Amino acid sequence: MNKKSIAFQLGIYVLTAVILVNALIVFLNYKHSRDILSKKIEEGAIHQSGLIINEISKKIVNDQEVSRNVANQALYYHAHGDLGKFIEQVVKHNRVMNGLHVRLIQSTDTLLFSSYRNSKGQVDNFQTPQNNSITRFPNLVDSTASIYRGIWSQPFYSAYDSTKLQVSYFLPIPSNDSTMQGIIAGDINLGFLSQAVSNIRIGVSGFAFIVNKNGDFLSHPNPSWILNKNLFHLESKIFDTQHGYYEQLLENGIPGSGTAFPEILNYQKSWFYFAPIPHTEWRVIVVIPTKELYDELDVAFQEIVWISLLGILLTSLIIVLIFNKMLSPLAQVARSIQRFSFGERGRRSKKNEIELLNDSLKELQVQYGTYMKEQNQIRKDKRKYEKDLKSAKEIQRTIVPQDYSFLEKHGEIDLHAILQPAEGIGGDLYDFFFIDEKHLLFTIGDVSGKGIPAALFMAVASTLIKTKSNDLSAMNIVDVVNKALSKENLNQHFLTLFLGVLNLETGALDYCNAAHSYPFLISSKKRAVLLEQTHGLPIGVYSNKTYKSSSIILSKNDQLVFYTDGVTDCKDVSGEMFGMPRLRQFVDSYGTHSPKELTEALLDELMAFKGKAPQADDISVMAIKFNGKYP
Incomplete structure (x- = not known):
């Protein structure tokens, strides 16, 4: 390489630098674009999950408010003998509710008032003085901490219609002296979860589902998974090495994101985002295949790579033309300096102008060393001259009289x-x-x-x-x-x-x-x-x-x-x-x-x-x- 001309060597070096810089720019641009796209994807997932959460929250809040109103008015209607009719009307006018149950605690017995939608969508009701078959009412009599707030049950299939998956919201019925007089149970058909999720379009193959804090599926594109599979007990290859980390975030109700390989998508790499649903212990999870996220970006990246290669080819041709034109005077200068340094004994067979200049500079250094020795001698002579001049000045002062005594x-x-x-x-x-x-x-x-x-x-x-x-x-x-x-x-x-x-x-x-x-x-x-x-x-x-x-x-x-x-x-x-x-x-x-x-x-x-x-x-x-x- 050193035997080649400087134009050739510089062309190789500059071309290499152009390739490296261009590759770095393309890579950084691609990485930056992916980062921006990732942020946009996360924002989109947050937006999509927000739509789902809003849809679910409206029904949840509505059920809570209806249950709370019934709890506040149950004793009044019971005192007037209209409690059964009252809860029947409430269920009829609130399509979100699948049933409403009131259990009153009397001094001698327990009364149960219940209204529910049957498989035909009609509202049935019954009243029984003692019914031990309804065992899902929690024991809130001694739970003073739950007097003023409700409790959501775990999902279950309705006793009146085994095809309906539902949850109940339990709320204590307080009296004027703040003692609990009974319990309200408002049922919600969880079928609306699947409907709320399916209403949201997530890319081409993306999907969303709902799980509770324990990981049980409450909705899923595959209905057979609902209450039959647990998110935390899926195949190990579905999650990466951060499986435990995601599980902890889900249990604590903390939003997050990550990557997984869902079975329903044939284990292709996917990106997911999860967030808690307010007023419940449920979590919404949005899943999007990674391939769909970055397909357009990867196509654009390939186009940029081909364009960059074409640009490098054109650049190399331009570099060759420019260097041959601009550096030809350098060869003449290098040989002129060599003749100046060595005279006619300079080596003229070398093509590398830098090497020629290097040899010339070494010779000039030798000459410079000789020059510096001469300058040092001149400085010594100057110091001697200045010393002699000082002496001459003193002598002159002795020539002209200074003493007037x-x-x-x-x-x-x-x-x-x-x-x-x-x-x-x-x-x-x-x-x-x-x-x-x-x-x-x-x-x-x-x-x-x-x-x-x-x-x-x-x-x-x-x-x-x-x-x-x-x-x-x-x-x-x-x-x-x-x-x-x-x-x-x-x-x-x-x-x-x-x-x-x-x-x-x-x-x-x-x-x-x-x-x-x-x-x-x-x-x-x-x-x-x-x-x-x-x-x-x-x-x-x-x-x-x-x-x-x-x-x-x-x-x-x-x-x-x-x-x-x-x-x-x-x-x-x-x-x-x-x-x-x-x-x-x-x-x-x-x-x-x-x-x-x-x-x-x-x-x-x-x-x-x-x-x-x-x-x-x-x-x-x-x-x-x-x-x-x-x-």
Whole structure:
């Protein structure tokens, strides 16, 4: 099977699944239909038995009510000498009753009044002072529990007409002091049972019959069974293994249903339902052959099976056509992936596209394993890089001065600077140190680019500024540093730089601006102005370029503010730049603050303006305030 094409294999699998699912659906549908039909059958049997029960109950209740009325009026009519005539009229006018008998208990004897229908349908009656031949009257004299309710007798054949099967309803005759004065017996001809049952149509071969609680047949399609056979003593093959269970339900008067194999139906399997008849100890049982119940359903089921087989055949043809059309590209894809995985060494003799893909995936797993090893190595290298970057950041922090304590003995000057790289490390720099006792060199610059290359170039430039600052001329220092940087600058980095030399005694400032942003001069007498002089190109690119310088005299409380272009180029989330107008407005507002307050406030202003936008460039700010000659 594995050597076959995927279209062939899928066709077999799908067809098998279709057959199984279709069979399951047909089976479940058949089972569900049988369940519904069974419920309908039971409802129908309940309805049919209800019709029988209603028909019987009407006659039973009528006999009980007539007997009860006679019991209540017997003493009255007897006192007026009309009791015999009274019960004769009652029997004549109640066709259900086969006879009515009254036994009165006197102080000296027992009187019996009786009216009955003879074989010709006429009503006869007699009265006897002592008649011991009527022995079926129960002894209710001492039975106080039966004073106010009647008792049904067992079925018996009439003494006046041996062809009539009947039952009697016995009821005590009470007096005003609640003592029993006699017994009423109302006879009913049970022939109406067979008539009530036969009036109900139950399928083609179905039938119903009546039994008492002991199982004796009171009606049956075979009249010879009446009072001659017992339901509980029939052949064992008629009932299934739940014979005892049905017997218990019948005895207790509980409705139920089951299956049996009746003799009258040649022992074919049948379904039956039984229910108690109110006011009696009788049970009605409805029997329907199972074959009649499910014949139509079985025929429909066979038709569905044949239709399903035809549908499966058509489905198989459609599946073959669809799979051949749809899965042909899969074969091409499988072979393409195999060539991608193995190259020209792939096995092309296999027809099973899944097996081809499986081999290709195994090869890709091997390649993926190699790739993961390389990725792990890359992650290790990245962690090492991050560690080195952290170290570089710490080194950079040591390059730019962080300690201002050496300025404490120089009251002529107040200075503060801030550097915030856009990445872990950056290319901005600032520095300040004393060339001699009274000359302070300070500088701020911005290397082109960001990250590690810019930081390394910045570190070299900072080192050169420290080592080459042996002159008090700003342009000479810049010129020397430019020549030194230009010699080894293979990556063509460049540095914009502002460098100044301040005489703390006189306030004279000699400075050189190598294409750096113009600083602000904040005078105590007027608003901030820009020192808009440029003395040459950025350093580090052209070693033969020369630089110039300018000089100014700072007055007491004058303040200089230096910055890199990361300040003016700072952007918010909409892309708008902070710009020179905002910077000038800020400097005018904070010009009287100390250098530390001014630089920190400017950084806060930039961060608030930027918001959640990423920082595009390094930010450096330095402020210097000249306090005048220190005493």
